[in-house]
Amino acid sequence: MFLVDSHCHLDSLDYQVLHRDISDVATKARARDVKLMLAVCTTLPGFHAMTSMIGCRDDVLFSCGIHPLHIDTPEDFNKLQSLAEKTGVVALGETGLDYHYQEYNKVQQQAMFREHIRVGLSLNKPVIVHSRSAFEDTLVILREEKARDCGGVLHCFTEDRTASKALLDMGFYISFSGIITFRTAEELRQTARYVPLDRLLVETDSPYLAPLPYRGKENQPAYLRDIAECIATLKGVSLTQLADATTDNFGRLFHVEMQHYLDTR
Numbered sequence: 001m002f003l004v005d006s007h008c009h010l011d012s013l014d015y016q017v018l019h020r021d022i023s024d025v026a027t028k029a030r031a032r033d034v035k036l037m038l039a040v041c042t043t044l045p046g047f048h049a050m051t052s053m054i055g056c057r058d059d060v061l062f063s064c065g066i067h068p069l070h071i072d073t074p075e076d077f078n079k080l081q082s083l084a085e086k087t088g089v090v091a092l093g094e095t096g097l098d099y100h101y102q103e104y105n106k107v108q109q110q111a112m113f114r115e116h117i118r119v120g121l122s123l124n125k126p127v128i129v130h131s132r133s134a135f136e137d138t139l140v141i142l143r144e145e146k147a148r149d150c151g152g153v154l155h156c157f158t159e160d161r162t163a164s165k166a167l168l169d170m171g172f173y174i175s176f177s178g179i180i181t182f183r184t185a186e187e188l189r190q191t192a193r194y195v196p197l198d199r200l201l202v203e204t205d206s207p208y209l210a211p212l213p214y215r216g217k218e219n220q221p222a223y224l225r226d227i228a229e230c231i232a233t234l235k236g237v238s239l240t241q242l243a244d245a246t247t248d249n250f251g252r253l254f255h256v257e258m259q260h261y262l263d264t265r
Contacts, residue, residue, distance in 0.1 A: 004250045014207070065091075080092075127147060151171060175201035
């Protein structure tokens with residue numbers, strides 16, 4: 001079986017106590033059939049630090065972007081494009097809007113979000129979208145900037161069925177995190193039942209949002225299996241079927257030849 005963690009922050013894990021290094025994290029993940037990880041950055045300087053720490057590995061791919069909570073420093077969009085062009089970088093992001101923690105700079109967030117989509121369009125690379133307390137504006141910008149043409153995913157999805165339909169109608173993918181296992185997330189589980197199997201991704205968003213039974217602890221890619229098991233049950237399919245579908249979806253969205261990775265496993 002082959003699972004892909006489609007969104008994790010490998011540079012933010014606890015390497016002082018919980019893990020020796022990235023190889024240790026990967027070994028723990030592989031033991032639970034998580035064999036490929038997409039390492040997501042949140043700042044451009046952080047991209048350099050993240051890629052330097054992880055190095056060139058056959059079980060990690062990268063995204064490049066500026067999180068909406070990290071836009072107070074003016075950024076060079078030419079630099080964003082040049083980094084996004086690098087080999088192994090398969091997406092722009094994470095980008096998007098967050099009005100839950102920062103509403104005072106809506107205009108700046110929206111401008112940055114639009115720029116990420118434009119870079120994605122120019123490179124034919126999808127966008128990884130963060131949206132919190134901002135879904136209507138998120139949808140407007142995705143439509144106005146024609147994000148359908150580069151594709152993308154709304155990661156760590158917590159919206160309702162109506163919102164998921166709007167994204168699906170745009171050709172977007174929807175990624176579920178450990179929140180799907182929380183006891184208070186029944187509405188989200190109903191949405192997961194609705195989203196077609198061929199449009200689903202699974203993620204940990206490590207080190208955040210550890211699924212049950214690890215809630216309250218640091219999350220890590222190995223815990224993706226618990227998330228996948230929950231979603232497989234919700235969808236009425238086997239874990240292997242869920243893994244096969246989400247792995248295929250990952251390859252399709254991020255233009256990754258998954259057979260290469262499958263052949264090496």
